[in-house]
Amino acid sequence: MEMGWRWDFAYEILPQMLWATLNTIIAAGVGYVIALVVGLFFLLGQRTPSKIINFINREIVEFIRSTPLLIQLFFVYFVLPQFGIKLSAWLCGMITIGLHFGTYLSEVYRGALEGVPKTQWEACRALNFSTVYTYRRIVLPQAFPIAIPGMGNYLVGIFKDTPLLSTIGVAELFHAATAVGGYNYRYLEPYTMVGIIFLILSVPAAMWVRKLETRVNVAQGKIKQ
Amino acid sequence: MSYFAFLAEHGTTLLLGTVTTIKVLVCSIILYVIISMIFGLMRLSKNPIIQGTATVYIEFFRGTSLLVQLFWAYYVLPFFGISLEAFTAGVAALGLNFGAYGAEIVRGGILAVPKGQWEAAHALNFSPVKRIKRIIIPQIFPIILPPAANLTVELLKATALVALVTVVDLTFEAKQINSITWLSAQCFGTALLIYYFMSRFALVPFLRWLEVLAAKKVGRGKV
Numbered sequence: 001m002e003m004g005w006r007w008d009f010a011y012e013i014l015p016q017m018l019w020a021t022l023n024t025i026i027a028a029g030v031g032y033v034i035a036l037v038v039g040l041f042f043l044l045g046q047r048t049p050s051k052i053i054n055f056i057n058r059e060i061v062e063f064i065r066s067t068p069l070l071i072q073l074f075f076v077y078f079v080l081p082q083f084g085i086k087l088s089a090w091l092c093g094m095i096t097i098g099l100h101f102g103t104y105l106s107e108v109y110r111g112a113l114e115g116v117p118k119t120q121w122e123a124c125r126a127l128n129f130s131t132v133y134t135y136r137r138i139v140l141p142q143a144f145p146i147a148i149p150g151m152g153n154y155l156v157g158i159f160k161d162t163p164l165l166s167t168i169g170v171a172e173l174f175h176a177a178t179a180v181g182g183y184n185y186r187y188l189e190p191y192t193m194v195g196i197i198f199l200i201l202s203v204p205a206a207m208w209v210r211k212l213e214t215r216v217n218v219a220q221g222k223i224k225q
Numbered sequence: 226m227s228y229f230a231f232l233a234e235h236g237t238t239l240l241l242g243t244v245t246t247i248k249v250l251v252c253s254i255i256l257y258v259i260i261s262m263i264f265g266l267m268r269l270s271k272n273p274i275i276q277g278t279a280t281v282y283i284e285f286f287r288g289t290s291l292l293v294q295l296f297w298a299y300y301v302l303p304f305f306g307i308s309l310e311a312f313t314a315g316v317a318a319l320g321l322n323f324g325a326y327g328a329e330i331v332r333g334g335i336l337a338v339p340k341g342q343w344e345a346a347h348a349l350n351f352s353p354v355k356r357i358k359r360i361i362i363p364q365i366f367p368i369i370l371p372p373a374a375n376l377t378v379e380l381l382k383a384t385a386l387v388a389l390v391t392v393v394d395l396t397f398e399a400k401q402i403n404s405i406t407w408l409s410a411q412c413f414g415t416a417l418l419i420y421y422f423m424s425r426f427a428l429v430p431f432l433r434w435l436e437v438l439a440a441k442k443v444g445r446g447k448v
Contacts, residue, residue, distance in 0.1 A: 075417060082409060
């Protein structure tokens, strides 16, 4: 077997890798949208007046957050069929990523809501605004900018965790690299290319999130320009 | 097969896997703490080469996925004549990846110590070593420990990935038992619970204890 980097081989597998990258981006995007919605439900569970629901919600979030995503994937993928629920690898992956990162996003939402000064609530109460109106027009518009950096960070985070989906057979970038590598018995080029593609996509994204973070902090007067 | 029968038959195997997981965790914590300190300090260097090296390192390891780095260390490095054992490759990848995140925490912690502290230590004619050892470092710990604790909990979860490069840890054993018995709910459920207990009732309390200790040292803790 030839040692060292082979450009011809890298060039040959490039189209395949780029197609698989598209799958990775779709997986990250869909997983993220599910996580955004799931996060809202966990947030609701946290803010309902019922102490029992608060408690159950907190324990579920704590459990999901302190166990590895990899085993959660296996659990959903292997256990659900035993109860007669047959889902595709894609669907299992999306549900698990959505649940896992939903717990993190609920924390982002909570932090953002708590970032809105209490006096805003009191002012709305004094003006006799309804709760819905207060949320819609006063609190959420102020909370949203605070949540943006955290939300951006988890988008990048989900993107970087998509390779885990390959373990249950979702045909994303890492899966393609392993398949190509196994077929040709050359892992150097495929895995290196995966790394480079991830760098090209996630470093600018992370930089953009950091820039947003600074802008939000400046707008809130936390740091001076 | 009842759950207890399952535990009686496979409990020891899972526990042995847990021991490996703990070994991986401890080794990679040591490695990542050392790397964070070195690169965190390098990031603050005034020398552009040193600072640039640290920035490239941090961006590289934060920008690529941990799983990719793991597979690279285990399957690609042999192409360059470097064959690592699975355990070594796993710990190295975990340490390097989390070290990149940790370096940013260390950098932030050092920057968060008020400038007046440096100046006061200078004005009192403390030697550079004493300045760092007695004035700066004790103040850094209470700042960096909370984010470092979060990172360490993430690290415990990330150790599960080393199973994919054939390290026989808890995840690996759970997968193995699953492929023999097909009792997926039992074996993955037990693995999830073990990870949960390790994190919630061992690692997190320990890290909180460290935080309280560090805060007390600089007189900020509640007595």
